[in-house]
Amino acid sequence: MSRTIDLQNVSRWYGNVVAVNDITMTIGPGVTGLLGPNGAGKSTVLHLIAGFLPPSRGTLTVGGKPSWRNPDVYKTVGLVPERDSVYSFLTGAEFIAATARLHKLADPEAATERAIGIVDMAAAQDRKISTYSKGMRQRIKVAAALVHDPEVLLLDEPFNGMDPRQRLHMMDLLTRLGGEGRTILLSSHILEEVERLAGTIQVIVSGRLAASGDFRAIRRLMTSRPHVFLVRTSDDRLLGSALIGSSAVTGVELTGRGLQVRASDYGAFSREIAGVARDRGIRLRELLPEDESLESVFAYLIES
């Protein structure tokens, strides 16, 4: 119960602008990804859950209790905000120890050591945070959010600014924490990050919950949509006639900008096109995906 996040018909608006529109969802233990394009309302949802915004309408509880105007909720909730502002004049260890004392933990020193150990920052713990890289700051923020061993951990774009190795480390850490039975909710606008981590996702587009549930099912929906490519070649018409014979292609169109190809199977089309062109002596000059932006992926999700 204390690990459940529950939103019932939650809306949040600023004046005439609706940031979050009638969202109902329940998030339980394990890693859940909050996915959506930039500006979709992910941060607003996280801030609502974290008690840093009141819902304009609807009810929102964490562990059965409202989080707005209820500082006691932070006894069981840890928050990693997106904004990179920490007390940069403190060392990593000082920051975590101060957080432990703010939580009134019985043994702040032991909790500090444990939290710093979890994020693998012991080597840099005595350096001032102002000297940390973006990835290190992100990890020290996670340590601060974990110092009181919370049952619910909320992370706003935790992979921003991290290099690939740091991302992998953070992914392993979050997977482990989720496996321990904690409720981990992370927001991201990068599909692949969430794919590796979260079994369950909540997709938010334009403030609405566009899809919710098992990641693989939603991913299948996303990958089965037709992909549109723009191809520029030495002979667009000849390539078009050749491609229409491929089972991976559902349509071709000659446009002023080049050949527009609709492919039903992204992978098969990508593998085939070079061979088809080579066999006919056509020179490929440019191959551009036309709708690769997340917005188009999400727009497709809403339609389906």
Place this chain on the structure above:
Amino acid sequence: MLNRTVAAITLRAVFGRRRAIVFGLPPLVLILVTLALKASHPPSGSGWPGHVLGDFGFSVILPLTALIIGTSVLGAEIDDGSIVHLLATPVRRSSVIMTKFTVAALLTMAFAAVPELIAALIASGGAGRFAIGVFVGALAGSVIYNALFVMVSVLTTRAIAVGLLYVLVWEVVLGNFVSGARLLSVEQYSLGVANSIARDSNLNAGLNLRTAVIMGAIVTAVALVVATRRLSVFALKGDAV
């Protein structure tokens, strides 16, 4: 009510910023001006100590020092967003406000009230009523101003501008020409307290002790309650929509 960790972080933050250098300048100027006047004027009869410590000390040094300190103890954290790390803990919001206010008041006492005392001791040549009165008045001002400026820093991101407008327009201009404005002037509360001990007409105190104490207590209490309430509903901005 007070939180040691919040106080420690606040002190580290205040002295970790360049602004901290600014604290030391106004009191230094006050003491230097006093020394210069002391060297060039005979203290008896001229009345300059009351003018310098009242007009310059209470109208400029004390409010500006309180403004710089009072708006930075909490306002800087709100501006840069680091306040989230403090607010995402179970610490009572009233405890955050009271601790920030106490730290700011004590720092202002150190950087404005103590220099006022030193300047008064130099000016009057000893620990008489004048020096004690000026010191106690400045202590009272340190408390009231900081309650006010901590509140302003929670209410607006333009706390320094709002504070400057209050000090320069309301207190200095209106307070000197409109007697009713004195009722809402922290400078006048401080001078009222100072004059009740110092009994120096050159301090230009416009309120008696009773009015100054009652109004000062009301303003302090109301400011702290408003600041606490406002911090309790501190909200983060969501996505750019």
